[in-house]
Amino acid sequence: MLKYQHIADELENYIEEHKLQQGAKLPVLQDLMLQFNVSKSTVTKALELLEKKGVVFQVRGSGIFVRRHKRNGYISLLSNQGFKKMLEEFQLTSKVIELDVRKPTKEAALNLNIGLDDDVYFVKRIRFIHGQTLCLEESYFTKSIVTYLNNEIIIESIFNYITEGLGLSIGFADTFLHVDKLTAEEARYLKLKEGDPKLYVESIFHLTNGQPFDFSKVTYNYVQSQFFVQASL
Amino acid sequence: MLKYQHIADELENYIEEHKLQQGAKLPVLQDLMLQFNVSKSTVTKALELLEKKGVVFQVRGSGIFVRRHKRNGYISLLSNQGFKKMLEEFQLTSKVIELDVRKPTKEAALNLNIGLDDDVYFVKRIRFIHGQTLCLEESYFTKSIVTYLNNEIIIESIFNYITEGLGLSIGFADTFLHVDKLTAEEARYLKLKEGDPKLYVESIFHLTNGQPFDFSKVTYNYVQSQFFVQASL
DNA sequence: CATATTAATTGTACCGGTACAATTAATCAA
DNA sequence: TTGATTAATTGTACCGGTACAATTAATATG
Numbered sequence: 426m427l428k429y430q431h432i433a434d435e436l437e438n439y440i441e442e443h444k445l446q447q448g449a450k451l452p453v454l455q456d457l458m459l460q461f462n463v464s465k466s467t468v469t470k471a472l473e474l475l476e477k478k479g480v481v482f483q484v485r486g487s488g489i490f491v492r493r494h495k496r497n498g499y500i501s502l503l504s505n506q507g508f509k510k511m512l513e514e515f516q517l518t519s520k521v522i523e524l525d526v527r528k529p530t531k532e533a534a535l536n537l538n539i540g541l542d543d544d545v546y547f548v549k550r551i552r553f554i555h556g557q558t559l560c561l562e563e564s565y566f567t568k569s570i571v572t573y574l575n576n577e578i579i580i581e582s583i584f585n586y587i588t589e590g591l592g593l594s595i596g597f598a599d600t601f602l603h604v605d606k607l608t609a610e611e612a613r614y615l616k617l618k619e620g621d622p623k624l625y626v627e628s629i630f631h632l633t634n635g636q637p638f639d640f641s642k643v644t645y646n647y648v649q650s651q652f653f654v655q656a657s658l
Numbered sequence: 659m660l661k662y663q664h665i666a667d668e669l670e671n672y673i674e675e676h677k678l679q680q681g682a683k684l685p686v687l688q689d690l691m692l693q694f695n696v697s698k699s700t701v702t703k704a705l706e707l708l709e710k711k712g713v714v715f716q717v718r719g720s721g722i723f724v725r726r727h728k729r730n731g732y733i734s735l736l737s738n739q740g741f742k743k744m745l746e747e748f749q750l751t752s753k754v755i756e757l758d759v760r761k762p763t764k765e766a767a768l769n770l771n772i773g774l775d776d777d778v779y780f781v782k783r784i785r786f787i788h789g790q791t792l793c794l795e796e797s798y799f800t801k802s803i804v805t806y807l808n809n810e811i812i813i814e815s816i817f818n819y820i821t822e823g824l825g826l827s828i829g830f831a832d833t834f835l836h837v838d839k840l841t842a843e844e845a846r847y848l849k850l851k852e853g854d855p856k857l858y859v860e861s862i863f864h865l866t867n868g869q870p871f872d873f874s875k876v877t878y879n880y881v882q883s884q885f886f887v888q889a890s891l
Numbered sequence: 892c893a894t895a896t897t898a899a900t901t902g903t904a905c906c907g908g909t910a911c912a913a914t915t916a917a918t919c920a921a
Numbered sequence: 922t923t924g925a926t927t928a929a930t931t932g933t934a935c936c937g938g939t940a941c942a943a944t945t946a947a948t949a950t951g
Binding site: 660696697703718721 | 933
Protein backbone atom coordinates (compact mmCIF):
# COMPACT_ATOMS: atom_id res chain seq x y z
CA MET A 426 0.00 0.00 0.00
CA LEU A 427 1.11 3.51 -0.75
CA LYS A 428 2.61 5.37 2.16
CA TYR A 429 0.56 8.51 1.69
CA GLN A 430 -2.61 6.46 1.37
CA HIS A 431 -1.82 4.71 4.58
CA ILE A 432 -1.13 7.98 6.39
CA ALA A 433 -4.38 9.46 5.10
CA ASP A 434 -6.31 6.42 6.31
CA GLU A 435 -4.66 6.53 9.71
CA LEU A 436 -5.45 10.19 10.14
CA GLU A 437 -9.03 9.75 9.06
CA ASN A 438 -9.46 6.88 11.47
CA TYR A 439 -7.89 8.92 14.22
CA ILE A 440 -10.37 11.73 13.63
CA GLU A 441 -13.24 9.28 13.56
CA GLU A 442 -12.26 7.37 16.69
CA HIS A 443 -11.48 10.43 18.77
CA LYS A 444 -14.63 12.11 17.46
CA LEU A 445 -12.69 15.25 16.67
CA GLN A 446 -14.96 18.18 15.93
CA GLN A 447 -14.92 20.75 13.16
CA GLY A 448 -11.91 22.99 13.76
CA ALA A 449 -9.98 20.59 15.95
CA LYS A 450 -6.25 20.85 15.37
CA LEU A 451 -4.16 17.94 14.17
CA PRO A 452 -0.44 17.47 14.80
CA VAL A 453 1.78 19.76 12.75
CA LEU A 454 3.53 18.62 9.60
CA GLN A 455 6.86 18.20 11.37
CA ASP A 456 5.33 15.88 13.94
CA LEU A 457 3.54 13.82 11.31
CA MET A 458 6.82 13.40 9.43
CA LEU A 459 8.48 12.02 12.53
CA GLN A 460 5.47 10.00 13.63
CA PHE A 461 5.19 8.19 10.29
CA ASN A 462 8.88 8.42 9.50
CA VAL A 463 8.42 9.79 6.01
CA SER A 464 9.47 12.92 4.18
CA LYS A 465 7.56 16.16 4.20
CA SER A 466 6.25 15.74 0.70
CA THR A 467 4.69 12.40 1.55
CA VAL A 468 2.78 13.84 4.48
CA THR A 469 1.77 16.75 2.27
CA LYS A 470 0.45 14.32 -0.31
CA ALA A 471 -1.61 12.52 2.31
CA LEU A 472 -3.06 15.81 3.50
CA GLU A 473 -3.92 16.87 -0.03
CA LEU A 474 -5.90 13.69 -0.33
CA LEU A 475 -7.78 14.37 2.87
CA GLU A 476 -8.37 17.93 1.79
CA LYS A 477 -9.88 16.73 -1.47
CA LYS A 478 -12.12 14.37 0.46
CA GLY A 479 -13.24 17.26 2.61
CA VAL A 480 -11.84 15.76 5.79
CA VAL A 481 -9.36 18.48 6.71
CA PHE A 482 -8.28 21.95 5.69
CA GLN A 483 -4.88 23.49 6.07
CA VAL A 484 -3.99 27.04 7.02
CA ARG A 485 -0.52 28.25 6.30
CA GLY A 486 1.22 29.50 9.40
CA SER A 487 -1.42 28.00 11.59
CA GLY A 488 -2.01 24.29 11.23
CA ILE A 489 -4.12 21.43 10.00
CA PHE A 490 -7.74 21.28 11.09
CA VAL A 491 -10.71 18.96 10.91
CA ARG A 492 -13.25 20.06 8.35
CA ARG A 493 -15.96 17.48 8.06
CA HIS A 494 -19.10 18.06 9.99
CA LYS A 495 -21.23 15.57 8.23
CA ARG A 496 -24.96 15.46 8.19
CA ASN A 497 -26.25 11.93 8.32
CA GLY A 498 -28.23 10.41 5.51
CA TYR A 499 -26.72 12.50 2.76
CA ILE A 500 -25.18 10.85 -0.27
CA SER A 501 -21.94 12.33 -1.54
CA LEU A 502 -22.01 13.37 -5.17
CA LEU A 503 -18.26 13.11 -5.31
CA SER A 504 -18.29 9.71 -3.68
CA ASN A 505 -14.60 9.84 -3.01
CA GLN A 506 -15.27 7.42 -0.25
CA GLY A 507 -16.33 4.91 -2.83
CA PHE A 508 -19.51 3.07 -3.43
CA LYS A 509 -18.64 0.18 -1.21
CA LYS A 510 -18.66 2.34 1.89
CA MET A 511 -21.93 3.86 0.80
CA LEU A 512 -23.46 0.42 0.49
CA GLU A 513 -22.48 -0.42 4.02
CA GLU A 514 -23.65 2.88 5.43
CA PHE A 515 -26.93 2.99 3.63
CA GLN A 516 -27.97 -0.62 3.33
CA LEU A 517 -28.88 -0.49 -0.30
CA THR A 518 -30.72 -3.33 -1.97
CA SER A 519 -32.09 -3.60 -5.46
CA LYS A 520 -34.56 -5.38 -7.67
CA VAL A 521 -33.68 -6.12 -11.28
CA ILE A 522 -36.36 -5.33 -13.85
CA GLU A 523 -34.44 -5.93 -17.04
CA LEU A 524 -31.04 -7.31 -17.95
CA ASP A 525 -29.93 -8.14 -21.48
CA VAL A 526 -27.38 -7.57 -24.19
CA ARG A 527 -28.58 -5.20 -26.87
CA LYS A 528 -27.57 -2.41 -29.21
CA PRO A 529 -27.20 1.01 -27.62
CA THR A 530 -29.52 3.92 -28.21
CA LYS A 531 -28.02 6.81 -30.13
CA GLU A 532 -27.70 8.69 -26.88
CA ALA A 533 -25.93 5.83 -25.11
CA ALA A 534 -23.60 5.21 -28.04
CA LEU A 535 -22.64 8.87 -28.09
CA ASN A 536 -21.91 9.01 -24.39
CA LEU A 537 -20.05 5.70 -24.35
CA ASN A 538 -18.16 6.65 -27.48
CA ILE A 539 -19.03 3.43 -29.29
CA GLY A 540 -20.79 2.50 -32.53
CA LEU A 541 -24.50 1.84 -32.84
CA ASP A 542 -23.80 -1.80 -33.65
CA ASP A 543 -21.53 -2.45 -30.68
CA ASP A 544 -23.05 -4.50 -27.89
CA VAL A 545 -23.98 -3.15 -24.50
CA TYR A 546 -25.38 -4.65 -21.34
CA PHE A 547 -28.61 -2.94 -20.48
CA VAL A 548 -29.64 -2.94 -16.83
CA LYS A 549 -32.84 -1.59 -15.42
CA ARG A 550 -33.38 -1.85 -11.70
CA ILE A 551 -34.98 -0.26 -8.70
CA ARG A 552 -32.83 0.48 -5.72
CA PHE A 553 -34.09 0.53 -2.17
CA ILE A 554 -32.68 2.31 0.83
CA HIS A 555 -33.84 1.05 4.21
CA GLY A 556 -36.62 -0.71 2.37
CA GLN A 557 -37.89 2.48 0.72
CA THR A 558 -37.65 2.98 -3.02
CA LEU A 559 -34.68 5.21 -3.66
CA CYS A 560 -34.38 5.34 -7.41
CA LEU A 561 -35.05 3.87 -10.81
CA GLU A 562 -31.90 3.22 -12.77
CA GLU A 563 -31.14 2.47 -16.40
CA SER A 564 -27.54 1.70 -17.25
CA TYR A 565 -25.66 0.87 -20.41
CA PHE A 566 -22.34 -0.94 -20.01
CA THR A 567 -19.95 -1.27 -22.92
CA LYS A 568 -19.82 -5.02 -23.41
CA SER A 569 -16.27 -5.06 -24.76
CA ILE A 570 -15.15 -3.74 -21.38
CA VAL A 571 -17.69 -5.16 -18.97
CA THR A 572 -17.66 -8.58 -20.60
CA TYR A 573 -20.14 -10.35 -18.37
CA LEU A 574 -23.01 -9.50 -16.05
CA ASN A 575 -25.72 -11.53 -14.40
CA ASN A 576 -28.54 -11.11 -11.94
CA GLU A 577 -26.52 -11.98 -8.87
CA ILE A 578 -23.91 -9.39 -9.69
CA ILE A 579 -26.46 -6.70 -10.30
CA ILE A 580 -28.32 -7.28 -7.09
CA GLU A 581 -25.05 -6.76 -5.27
CA SER A 582 -22.74 -3.97 -6.34
CA ILE A 583 -21.87 -3.76 -10.03
CA PHE A 584 -18.98 -1.45 -9.30
CA ASN A 585 -17.54 -3.78 -6.78
CA TYR A 586 -17.65 -6.54 -9.37
CA ILE A 587 -16.02 -4.34 -11.99
CA THR A 588 -13.08 -3.48 -9.77
CA GLU A 589 -12.67 -6.74 -7.86
CA GLY A 590 -14.01 -9.29 -10.29
CA LEU A 591 -12.87 -7.86 -13.60
CA GLY A 592 -9.80 -6.11 -12.24
CA LEU A 593 -10.66 -2.82 -13.90
CA SER A 594 -9.92 0.49 -12.23
CA ILE A 595 -12.48 3.25 -12.30
CA GLY A 596 -11.06 6.68 -12.93
CA PHE A 597 -13.62 9.43 -13.03
CA ALA A 598 -17.24 10.29 -13.68
CA ASP A 599 -19.13 13.17 -15.21
CA THR A 600 -22.51 13.73 -13.65
CA PHE A 601 -25.37 15.91 -14.81
CA LEU A 602 -28.34 16.80 -12.66
CA HIS A 603 -31.82 17.98 -13.55
CA VAL A 604 -34.99 18.48 -11.59
CA ASP A 605 -38.24 17.63 -13.29
CA LYS A 606 -41.65 16.01 -12.90
CA LEU A 607 -42.19 12.27 -12.76
CA THR A 608 -43.72 10.55 -15.73
CA ALA A 609 -46.54 8.06 -15.14
CA GLU A 610 -44.21 5.10 -15.55
CA GLU A 611 -41.58 6.46 -13.20
CA ALA A 612 -44.20 7.32 -10.63
CA ARG A 613 -45.47 3.76 -10.71
CA TYR A 614 -42.04 2.31 -10.05
CA LEU A 615 -41.21 4.79 -7.30
CA LYS A 616 -44.66 4.59 -5.76
CA LEU A 617 -45.23 8.29 -6.12
CA LYS A 618 -47.68 10.34 -8.15
CA GLU A 619 -47.27 11.48 -11.72
CA GLY A 620 -46.06 15.07 -11.74
CA ASP A 621 -44.31 14.75 -8.41
CA PRO A 622 -40.77 16.12 -8.30
CA LYS A 623 -37.84 13.99 -9.33
CA LEU A 624 -34.12 14.35 -9.41
CA TYR A 625 -32.78 13.04 -12.67
CA VAL A 626 -29.09 12.21 -12.79
CA GLU A 627 -27.07 11.22 -15.82
CA SER A 628 -23.58 9.90 -15.28
CA ILE A 629 -20.80 8.71 -17.52
CA PHE A 630 -18.21 6.59 -15.75
CA HIS A 631 -14.70 6.17 -17.15
CA LEU A 632 -11.82 3.83 -16.48
CA THR A 633 -8.52 5.33 -15.39
CA ASN A 634 -7.39 5.23 -18.99
CA GLY A 635 -10.27 7.49 -19.95
CA GLN A 636 -12.50 4.90 -21.63
CA PRO A 637 -16.17 5.37 -20.81
CA PHE A 638 -17.76 2.09 -19.75
CA ASP A 639 -21.08 3.02 -18.12
CA PHE A 640 -23.75 5.48 -19.08
CA SER A 641 -26.49 5.61 -16.49
CA LYS A 642 -29.75 7.50 -16.14
CA VAL A 643 -31.16 7.55 -12.65
CA THR A 644 -34.45 8.94 -11.44
CA TYR A 645 -34.48 9.56 -7.71
CA ASN A 646 -37.40 9.52 -5.35
CA TYR A 647 -37.40 13.12 -4.17
CA VAL A 648 -38.26 12.19 -0.60
CA GLN A 649 -35.13 10.09 -0.21
CA SER A 650 -32.88 12.36 -2.22
CA GLN A 651 -30.39 14.14 -0.05
CA PHE A 652 -27.02 14.88 -1.52
CA PHE A 653 -23.99 16.83 -0.54
CA VAL A 654 -20.91 18.24 -2.17
CA GLN A 655 -17.80 19.51 -0.49
CA ALA A 656 -16.06 22.01 -2.70
CA SER A 657 -12.72 23.75 -2.40
CA LEU A 658 -12.66 27.13 -4.05
CA MET B 659 1.65 34.73 -9.83
CA LEU B 660 2.43 31.18 -8.89
CA LYS B 661 4.29 29.22 -11.52
CA TYR B 662 2.06 26.19 -11.38
CA GLN B 663 -1.04 28.38 -11.57
CA HIS B 664 0.36 30.08 -14.63
CA ILE B 665 1.16 26.79 -16.30
CA ALA B 666 -2.32 25.47 -15.56
CA ASP B 667 -3.88 28.59 -17.05
CA GLU B 668 -1.72 28.38 -20.14
CA LEU B 669 -2.60 24.75 -20.70
CA GLU B 670 -6.29 25.38 -20.20
CA ASN B 671 -6.19 28.26 -22.66
CA TYR B 672 -4.30 26.12 -25.12
CA ILE B 673 -6.98 23.45 -24.94
CA GLU B 674 -9.69 26.04 -25.34
CA GLU B 675 -8.11 27.86 -28.24
CA HIS B 676 -7.20 24.78 -30.18
CA LYS B 677 -10.56 23.24 -29.41
CA LEU B 678 -8.93 20.00 -28.33
CA GLN B 679 -11.46 17.22 -27.95
CA GLN B 680 -11.96 14.67 -25.22
CA GLY B 681 -9.02 12.27 -25.35
CA ALA B 682 -6.64 14.57 -27.22
CA LYS B 683 -3.08 14.13 -26.04
CA LEU B 684 -1.07 16.94 -24.52
CA PRO B 685 2.72 17.23 -24.54
CA VAL B 686 4.46 14.85 -22.16
CA LEU B 687 5.76 15.93 -18.77
CA GLN B 688 9.34 16.19 -19.98
CA ASP B 689 8.36 18.58 -22.76
CA LEU B 690 6.28 20.71 -20.45
CA MET B 691 9.23 20.98 -18.06
CA LEU B 692 11.42 22.29 -20.85
CA GLN B 693 8.74 24.44 -22.40
CA PHE B 694 8.01 26.27 -19.14
CA ASN B 695 11.51 25.87 -17.78
CA VAL B 696 10.44 24.53 -14.41
CA SER B 697 11.03 21.35 -12.45
CA LYS B 698 8.99 18.22 -12.81
CA SER B 699 7.16 18.71 -9.53
CA THR B 700 5.92 22.11 -10.62
CA VAL B 701 4.43 20.75 -13.81
CA THR B 702 2.93 17.90 -11.81
CA LYS B 703 1.36 20.40 -9.45
CA ALA B 704 -0.17 22.28 -12.37
CA LEU B 705 -1.58 19.07 -13.79
CA GLU B 706 -3.04 18.07 -10.44
CA LEU B 707 -4.89 21.35 -10.44
CA LEU B 708 -6.27 20.73 -13.91
CA GLU B 709 -7.20 17.21 -12.96
CA LYS B 710 -9.15 18.50 -9.98
CA LYS B 711 -10.93 20.96 -12.24
CA GLY B 712 -11.83 18.10 -14.55
CA VAL B 713 -9.88 19.52 -17.47
CA VAL B 714 -7.41 16.68 -17.99
CA PHE B 715 -6.68 13.17 -16.82
CA GLN B 716 -3.34 11.47 -16.66
CA VAL B 717 -2.48 7.88 -17.49
CA ARG B 718 0.77 6.49 -16.21
CA GLY B 719 2.94 5.15 -19.01
CA SER B 720 0.73 6.76 -21.60
CA GLY B 721 0.29 10.49 -21.32
CA ILE B 722 -1.85 13.47 -20.42
CA PHE B 723 -5.25 13.79 -22.07
CA VAL B 724 -8.09 16.26 -22.36
CA ARG B 725 -11.06 15.32 -20.25
CA ARG B 726 -13.66 18.00 -20.38
CA HIS B 727 -16.49 17.54 -22.76
CA LYS B 728 -18.74 20.14 -21.36
CA ARG B 729 -22.41 20.44 -21.94
CA ASN B 730 -23.46 24.03 -22.26
CA GLY B 731 -25.80 25.65 -19.80
CA TYR B 732 -24.85 23.51 -16.84
CA ILE B 733 -23.75 25.10 -13.60
CA SER B 734 -20.83 23.47 -11.83
CA LEU B 735 -21.52 22.45 -8.27
CA LEU B 736 -17.84 22.53 -7.52
CA SER B 737 -17.42 25.91 -9.14
CA ASN B 738 -13.70 25.55 -9.17
CA GLN B 739 -13.76 27.95 -12.01
CA GLY B 740 -15.08 30.55 -9.64
CA PHE B 741 -18.21 32.56 -9.54
CA LYS B 742 -16.80 35.38 -11.58
CA LYS B 743 -16.46 33.25 -14.65
CA MET B 744 -19.95 31.89 -14.10
CA LEU B 745 -21.31 35.40 -14.04
CA GLU B 746 -19.73 36.17 -17.34
CA GLU B 747 -20.81 32.93 -18.94
CA PHE B 748 -24.36 33.01 -17.70
CA GLN B 749 -25.24 36.67 -17.56
CA LEU B 750 -26.73 36.60 -14.11
CA THR B 751 -28.66 39.53 -12.75
CA SER B 752 -30.58 39.91 -9.54
CA LYS B 753 -33.29 41.82 -7.76
CA VAL B 754 -32.98 42.53 -4.04
CA ILE B 755 -36.08 41.88 -1.95
CA GLU B 756 -34.68 42.39 1.51
CA LEU B 757 -31.41 43.60 2.97
CA ASP B 758 -30.85 44.40 6.62
CA VAL B 759 -28.82 43.71 9.72
CA ARG B 760 -30.54 41.41 12.17
CA LYS B 761 -30.08 38.57 14.64
CA PRO B 762 -29.63 35.13 13.10
CA THR B 763 -32.16 32.34 13.31
CA LYS B 764 -31.14 29.40 15.44
CA GLU B 765 -30.40 27.48 12.25
CA ALA B 766 -28.21 30.25 10.83
CA ALA B 767 -26.37 30.77 14.12
CA LEU B 768 -25.61 27.08 14.29
CA ASN B 769 -24.31 26.88 10.75
CA LEU B 770 -22.30 30.08 11.03
CA ASN B 771 -20.99 29.05 14.43
CA ILE B 772 -21.97 32.32 16.09
CA GLY B 773 -24.18 33.36 18.99
CA LEU B 774 -27.87 34.19 18.70
CA ASP B 775 -27.11 37.80 19.61
CA ASP B 776 -24.37 38.33 17.07
CA ASP B 777 -25.32 40.45 14.07
CA VAL B 778 -25.74 39.12 10.57
CA TYR B 779 -26.53 40.68 7.24
CA PHE B 780 -29.66 39.13 5.85
CA VAL B 781 -30.07 39.17 2.09
CA LYS B 782 -33.05 37.97 0.14
CA ARG B 783 -32.96 38.24 -3.59
CA ILE B 784 -34.14 36.73 -6.83
CA ARG B 785 -31.56 35.85 -9.42
CA PHE B 786 -32.21 35.86 -13.13
CA ILE B 787 -30.44 33.98 -15.87
CA HIS B 788 -30.93 35.31 -19.38
CA GLY B 789 -33.87 37.24 -18.03
CA GLN B 790 -35.58 34.12 -16.62
CA THR B 791 -36.01 33.62 -12.88
CA LEU B 792 -33.29 31.22 -11.79
CA CYS B 793 -33.64 31.10 -8.03
CA LEU B 794 -34.78 32.61 -4.78
CA GLU B 795 -31.95 33.11 -2.34
CA GLU B 796 -31.77 33.83 1.39
CA SER B 797 -28.32 34.44 2.81
CA TYR B 798 -26.94 35.18 6.24
CA PHE B 799 -23.50 36.81 6.39
CA THR B 800 -21.62 37.03 9.68
CA LYS B 801 -21.37 40.79 10.18
CA SER B 802 -18.10 40.65 12.10
CA ILE B 803 -16.51 39.26 8.93
CA VAL B 804 -18.54 40.78 6.14
CA THR B 805 -18.59 44.21 7.76
CA TYR B 806 -20.60 46.09 5.18
CA LEU B 807 -23.09 45.37 2.41
CA ASN B 808 -25.39 47.54 0.35
CA ASN B 809 -27.78 47.23 -2.56
CA GLU B 810 -25.24 48.01 -5.24
CA ILE B 811 -22.93 45.27 -4.00
CA ILE B 812 -25.69 42.72 -3.83
CA ILE B 813 -26.97 43.39 -7.31
CA GLU B 814 -23.48 42.70 -8.58
CA SER B 815 -21.52 39.81 -7.14
CA ILE B 816 -21.28 39.56 -3.36
CA PHE B 817 -18.43 37.10 -3.62
CA ASN B 818 -16.49 39.34 -5.88
CA TYR B 819 -16.87 42.13 -3.32
CA ILE B 820 -15.81 39.86 -0.47
CA THR B 821 -12.61 38.85 -2.18
CA GLU B 822 -11.71 42.07 -3.99
CA GLY B 823 -13.32 44.70 -1.80
CA LEU B 824 -12.79 43.22 1.64
CA GLY B 825 -9.63 41.32 0.80
CA LEU B 826 -10.91 38.09 2.26
CA SER B 827 -10.10 34.75 0.71
CA ILE B 828 -12.75 32.10 0.36
CA GLY B 829 -11.63 28.59 1.19
CA PHE B 830 -14.31 25.99 0.86
CA ALA B 831 -18.03 25.32 0.92
CA ASP B 832 -20.28 22.53 2.12
CA THR B 833 -23.39 22.14 0.02
CA PHE B 834 -26.53 20.11 0.71
CA LEU B 835 -29.15 19.36 -1.90
CA HIS B 836 -32.78 18.36 -1.61
CA VAL B 837 -35.60 18.02 -4.06
CA ASP B 838 -39.05 19.05 -2.91
CA LYS B 839 -42.25 20.83 -3.86
CA LEU B 840 -42.57 24.61 -4.07
CA THR B 841 -44.47 26.44 -1.37
CA ALA B 842 -47.00 29.06 -2.40
CA GLU B 843 -44.62 31.90 -1.61
CA GLU B 844 -41.72 30.39 -3.50
CA ALA B 845 -43.94 29.65 -6.46
CA ARG B 846 -45.01 33.28 -6.60
CA TYR B 847 -41.44 34.54 -6.68
CA LEU B 848 -40.31 32.01 -9.25
CA LYS B 849 -43.44 32.38 -11.34
CA LEU B 850 -44.28 28.71 -11.10
CA LYS B 851 -47.11 26.80 -9.51
CA GLU B 852 -47.35 25.66 -5.92
CA GLY B 853 -46.36 22.02 -5.70
CA ASP B 854 -44.07 22.22 -8.71
CA PRO B 855 -40.64 20.67 -8.25
CA LYS B 856 -37.82 22.65 -6.74
CA LEU B 857 -34.18 22.09 -6.05
CA TYR B 858 -33.33 23.34 -2.62
CA VAL B 859 -29.65 23.99 -1.88
CA GLU B 860 -28.11 24.89 1.44
CA SER B 861 -24.51 26.04 1.48
CA ILE B 862 -22.08 27.09 4.14
CA PHE B 863 -19.13 29.06 2.83
CA HIS B 864 -15.89 29.31 4.78
CA LEU B 865 -12.81 31.50 4.58
CA THR B 866 -9.45 29.85 4.03
CA ASN B 867 -8.92 29.91 7.78
CA GLY B 868 -12.04 27.80 8.25
CA GLN B 869 -14.37 30.50 9.56
CA PRO B 870 -17.89 30.20 8.15
CA PHE B 871 -19.12 33.56 6.87
CA ASP B 872 -22.14 32.78 4.72
CA PHE B 873 -25.08 30.46 5.21
CA SER B 874 -27.36 30.46 2.22
CA LYS B 875 -30.62 28.75 1.33
CA VAL B 876 -31.43 28.74 -2.34
CA THR B 877 -34.55 27.51 -4.08
CA TYR B 878 -34.01 26.90 -7.77
CA ASN B 879 -36.50 27.06 -10.58
CA TYR B 880 -36.52 23.48 -11.76
CA VAL B 881 -36.73 24.45 -15.40
CA GLN B 882 -33.46 26.36 -15.27
CA SER B 883 -31.70 24.01 -12.92
CA GLN B 884 -28.99 22.09 -14.68
CA PHE B 885 -25.95 21.19 -12.67
CA PHE B 886 -22.91 19.08 -13.17
CA VAL B 887 -20.21 17.52 -11.07
CA GLN B 888 -16.94 16.07 -12.22
CA ALA B 889 -15.71 13.50 -9.75
CA SER B 890 -12.45 11.58 -9.54
CA LEU B 891 -12.84 8.22 -7.92
C1' DC C 892 1.87 -13.47 -39.47
C1' DA C 893 0.49 -13.73 -35.02
C1' DT C 894 2.36 -13.84 -30.40
C1' DA C 895 5.33 -13.61 -26.71
C1' DT C 896 9.29 -11.13 -24.98
C1' DT C 897 12.01 -7.10 -24.35
C1' DA C 898 12.96 -2.34 -24.43
C1' DA C 899 11.60 2.50 -24.47
C1' DT C 900 8.32 5.79 -22.93
C1' DT C 901 5.92 8.21 -19.50
C1' DG C 902 3.63 9.33 -15.22
C1' DT C 903 3.78 8.52 -9.90
C1' DA C 904 5.90 7.75 -5.29
C1' DC C 905 9.08 9.31 -2.39
C1' DC C 906 13.26 11.64 -0.62
C1' DG C 907 15.52 15.79 1.25
C1' DG C 908 16.51 20.11 0.58
C1' DT C 909 15.94 25.88 0.33
C1' DA C 910 13.23 29.85 0.41
C1' DC C 911 9.26 32.15 1.69
C1' DA C 912 4.45 33.72 3.10
C1' DA C 913 0.87 33.74 6.55
C1' DT C 914 -0.19 33.25 11.13
C1' DT C 915 0.60 33.31 15.97
C1' DA C 916 3.30 34.27 20.06
C1' DA C 917 6.54 37.15 22.35
C1' DT C 918 8.50 41.49 23.11
C1' DC C 919 8.82 46.23 23.48
C1' DA C 920 7.07 51.10 23.54
C1' DA C 921 3.72 54.47 24.89
C1' DT D 922 -3.11 47.98 29.37
C1' DT D 923 -2.97 48.80 24.62
C1' DG D 924 -0.85 48.79 20.29
C1' DA D 925 3.00 48.23 17.41
C1' DT D 926 7.16 45.60 16.38
C1' DT D 927 9.78 41.47 16.23
C1' DA D 928 10.52 36.66 16.44
C1' DA D 929 8.98 31.86 16.24
C1' DT D 930 5.87 28.69 14.15
C1' DT D 931 3.95 26.35 10.39
C1' DG D 932 2.32 25.32 5.80
C1' DT D 933 3.36 26.11 0.58
C1' DA D 934 6.23 26.76 -3.63
C1' DC D 935 9.77 25.06 -5.99
C1' DC D 936 14.05 22.52 -7.05
C1' DG D 937 16.37 18.25 -8.56
C1' DG D 938 17.02 13.89 -7.77
C1' DT D 939 16.14 8.14 -7.62
C1' DA D 940 13.26 4.31 -8.13
C1' DC D 941 9.44 2.22 -10.06
C1' DA D 942 4.85 0.87 -12.28
C1' DA D 943 1.93 1.01 -16.29
C1' DT D 944 1.67 1.51 -20.95
C1' DT D 945 3.25 1.41 -25.62
C1' DA D 946 6.54 0.37 -29.20
C1' DA D 947 10.07 -2.62 -30.91
C1' DT D 948 11.95 -7.00 -31.38
C1' DA D 949 12.48 -11.66 -31.40
C1' DT D 950 10.27 -16.22 -31.70
C1' DG D 951 7.52 -19.94 -33.29
